[in-house]
Every structure is written in structure tokens, then in C-alpha cells.
Amino acid sequence: MxxxxxxxxxxxxxxxxxxxxxxxxxxxxxxxxxxxxxxxxxxxxxxxxxxxxxxxxxxxxxxxxxxxLPRRNSFQRWNKKGRRPQTLAANIDGVLVLTAATEDFFRPRFVDRGLVLAEWSGLPAAVVINKIDLGRDGLLEQRCRVWSDIGVPVFFVSALHGEGVDDLLDFVRGRALVLCGQSGVGKSTLLNRLVPGADQKTAQLSRKYLRGVHSTTVGRLFQHTDLALIDTPGVRELELWDIDPEGLSLFFHDFRPWSTHCAMTGCTHLHEPGCAVFQAVQRGQIHPDRYESYVRLFEELAARQVYG
Ligand SMILES: Nc1nc2c(ncn2[C@@H]2O[C@H](COP(=O)(O)OP(=O)(O)O)[C@@H](O)[C@H]2O)c(=O)[nH]1
Ligand SMILES: [Mg+2]
Ligand SMILES: [Zn+2]
The missing domain is CATH 2.40.50.140 (Nucleic acid-binding proteins)
Structure with missing residues (x-):
């Protein structure tokens, strides 16, 4: 021994x-x-x-x-194939949800999921919009403002050219964070910027599909003096579970000013008469795409309750 x-x-x-x-x-x-x-x-x-x-x-x-040893916390998603929760990272200080500015890569739905999953895990989150060197339009800025308005930091960066990376680095320093993003958004490129010596291979994008070539490599922790980043390659989706769909709207902080004014108690904001949330969507006070995220997640959680 x-x-x-x-x-x-x-x-x-x-x-x-x-x-x-x-x-x-x-x-x-x-x-x-x-x-x-x-x-x-x-x-x-x-x-x-x-x-x-x-x-x-x-x-x-x-x-x-x-x-x-006992975990201080963990960041877990539902592993669909394995039908069990999968721990992506343990003992961390927060979650970085990464997407890219270009139309073919911008995934607000992925980000919304990541934010719900982080809050549900008791972890703070920030959003990173990569590839801003390829352009950023008004619609993107508008959608990102929803996140910054509810107190989620949003960083606009170019991992390739370095723009905005210093601000992000200030945020990352002193913490251990998990980095989530679909393949091709630039996780490895960003890691190489933030963690000297990480030396991660970056993928050539498949021309045909304009997506990252899906790899099955595993999550990995990279450390450098005062920061740690956990990469999560091969995570296509951050599947939620164990959240009661009736409580989902609590994670949508932008709904809060209205949700207490719905006509029916326990309103799910899907189809009830006198729903103040739905009215706010129609008046443009809640971003319609955020509402879309909510509806999709609600339906997914409801289906999971029924079918397991
Ligand atoms: N134009 C541009 N391309 C980038 C940027 N970051 C990453 N890329 C490219 O996007 C592709 C995928 O990047 P990679 O880091 O492998 O993505 P990952 O799959 O998320 O790890 C590579 O060809 C990178 O060079 C960026 O900020 N701007
Ligand atoms: Mg990669
Ligand atoms: Zn309602």
C-alpha cells in the first residue's frame, strides 16, 4: 500500500x-x-x-x-445516449458559454440552455461571442442585450485575432471555469489564447457543412498560474433534466417583471388567457426569440417527465 x-x-x-x-x-x-x-x-x-x-x-x-473527494459543485448535463446525468466539470467557479457571431454559428438557444443549466447548478455564467472579426450585426447585438440586461456578462471576442481577449482574460483570472460551446465555434482557439501552452489542435471546418468536424475527444482541464479552464469537446447539446417545467420561467429573469401579473396562478405562459408574459412578447418587451427558447425548453422538459 x-x-x-x-x-x-x-x-x-x-x-x-x-x-x-x-x-x-x-x-x-x-x-x-x-x-x-x-x-x-x-x-x-x-x-x-x-x-x-x-x-x-x-x-x-x-x-x-x-x-x-466530496465535490463543492458540479456542472452536469443529461447524457441522452447513456440516459444518465454526465458531469462535465467539478469544483468550478462558473460557466463560459461560447457561441460565434456569424449567422451560421450563432446559437442563442444553446446559450439559453447553458444559462439555465448553470443557474440550476448554482453557478454564475458569462456568454462569449467569438469570431467578431467576421462581422456583428444589429440583430446579434439585440439578442445579446437580453443577456446583459439580466446581469449576465457578455464578451465579444476574436479568438483568432485577439480582439476583446484581454477583457475576457481579466474575467477568467483567479477562477476555474468550464467552457461550453458547439464544435466549430472556436473553443480550442480560445483556449490556446487564454492558457499559454494549452496547444490544442484547432479543427478545420468541414466545407460542405460549415460545421466543426465532430470529434469524440474528452473534457480536459488546462491550468496556468491563476486560472483553470475545462474544455468540453464533443458536447453538442446541454440537455436539461430534473427541472420541473412549471418552474422553468423562474430561470428566465427577463420574464419576471410580467410573470407575477398573469391572470392565472401557476401560469405556464404557453397558452393561458390573460398571460402577461405572452402580452409582453407581443408588445416587444420580451424578446420573441427568448420566448421561443422558453417554449422549446418547456416542451422538452415536459416530454422528459412523461417519457423519462
Ligand atoms: N475568423 C475567425 N475564425 C475563428 C475564430 N476562432 C476560431 N476560428 C476558426 O474556427 C475554426 C474552428 O475553431 P476551433 O477552435 O477548432 O473550434 P472548436 O471546435 O470549438 O474547438 C478554425 O478554423 C478556427 O481557425 C475567430 O475568432 N475568428
Ligand atoms: Mg476543439
Ligand atoms: Zn403567463
Whole structure:
């Protein structure tokens, strides 16, 4: 039995985890059943987890994970295929939701989901709009204003050319954040900017589909002096679960000034008569696209309650 050491999970591939312990990286298997019991979770360990491990062969940097230490928090999405929650990151200070300014990449729906999921996890979030070197139009600015009006910081950057990156860096410093965005929006490019030495491969966009080539690589934690970023490649959607659809509107802070004035108590704002939220949408006081996000998420959560 070796000494019990503490380390930080950086990433895992096929149940082999790379654990950082100061400037050493140890490649570990999970020992015994200690973590295998949590069948209700898709993955027992995630980047950001603190673990106890022992060295098995120090000369080649091999070890065994003995225990996962209690989490301060976690950022989880529903893994559709696995039909279980999947932890994307553990012990973090917040969530960066990344999308791009160009029409073919701008995904307000993805961002809205990310914001709900972050708040539900008790984590603050910020939105990053990348590729502003390719142009930003009025509609984009309008949609982004919805987020800044409800107190979510919005950063406009060009990861490729560096514009706006310093402001974002000021925000990221001193924190551990998880970076979410669909493939092709520039996660790797941004990581390389924010974390010196991250040296992440950036994908060539498929010409045919104008999307990032989907890769199955795993989440990974990158550290540099006073910041840590957890990349989440291969996450196409941030699926919500375990949120009662009737309570969903509480996450839409822009609905709040109106939702208390609906005629019916427990109004879902979908089709009830005298719905003040719907009236505000019609008057242009709530952004119609935010309302669209709400309706879609509501229906998805309602369907999950029925079909599991
Ligand atoms: N014009 C422009 N292209 C960018 C920017 N950031 C990333 N890209 C390009 O978008 C493509 C996908 O970037 P990548 O970082 O691999 O995206 P990921 O799939 O989210 O990791 C690459 O060709 C990048 O060079 C940017 O700020 N401006
Ligand atoms: Mg990438
Ligand atoms: Zn209503």
C-alpha cells in the first residue's frame, strides 16, 4: 500500500485518468469498486475532481485512484445516449458559454440552455461571442442585450485575432471555469489564447457543412498560474433534466417583471388567457426569440417527465 496522495483530475479516457499533483502528472486507473458504485452517473470522475490516489509505479508515473473527494459543485448535463446525468466539470467557479457571431454559428438557444443549466447548478455564467472579426450585426447585438440586461456578462471576442481577449482574460483570472460551446465555434482557439501552452489542435471546418468536424475527444482541464479552464469537446447539446417545467420561467429573469401579473396562478405562459408574459412578447418587451427558447425548453422538459 502506497502513501495516499491528493490530486486533481485533468482528463480521462476509457476509465484511465490523468491526475495532476503539482507539476507531476500521474496516469491512474480506478482501484476496486470505490467509485464504480455510482450507477446513476454516466461518469464517476470529471475534470476538476479532487481525488486520493497512490503511486503504483513512480518511475513511469502510474497510479491508482482510491477515492473521489466530496465535490463543492458540479456542472452536469443529461447524457441522452447513456440516459444518465454526465458531469462535465467539478469544483468550478462558473460557466463560459461560447457561441460565434456569424449567422451560421450563432446559437442563442444553446446559450439559453447553458444559462439555465448553470443557474440550476448554482453557478454564475458569462456568454462569449467569438469570431467578431467576421462581422456583428444589429440583430446579434439585440439578442445579446437580453443577456446583459439580466446581469449576465457578455464578451465579444476574436479568438483568432485577439480582439476583446484581454477583457475576457481579466474575467477568467483567479477562477476555474468550464467552457461550453458547439464544435466549430472556436473553443480550442480560445483556449490556446487564454492558457499559454494549452496547444490544442484547432479543427478545420468541414466545407460542405460549415460545421466543426465532430470529434469524440474528452473534457480536459488546462491550468496556468491563476486560472483553470475545462474544455468540453464533443458536447453538442446541454440537455436539461430534473427541472420541473412549471418552474422553468423562474430561470428566465427577463420574464419576471410580467410573470407575477398573469391572470392565472401557476401560469405556464404557453397558452393561458390573460398571460402577461405572452402580452409582453407581443408588445416587444420580451424578446420573441427568448420566448421561443422558453417554449422549446418547456416542451422538452415536459416530454422528459412523461417519457423519462
Ligand atoms: N475568423 C475567425 N475564425 C475563428 C475564430 N476562432 C476560431 N476560428 C476558426 O474556427 C475554426 C474552428 O475553431 P476551433 O477552435 O477548432 O473550434 P472548436 O471546435 O470549438 O474547438 C478554425 O478554423 C478556427 O481557425 C475567430 O475568432 N475568428
Ligand atoms: Mg476543439
Ligand atoms: Zn403567463
Amino acid at each position: 502506497g502513501e495516499r496522495l491528493q490530486g486533481l483530475v485533468l482528463y480521462g479516457i476509457n476509465n484511465i485518468y490523468t491526475v495532476g499533483d503539482r507539476d507531476r502528472e500521474v496516469v491512474c486507473r480506478i482501484k476496486g469498486k470505490i467509485l464504480g458504485e455510482e450507477k446513476d452517473e454516466y461518469n464517476p470522475l470529471a475534470p476538476g475532481d479532487q481525488v486520493l490516489y497512490e503511486l503504483v509505479d513512480e518511475s513511469v508515473g502510474q497510479g491508482a485512484i482510491l477515492e473521489r
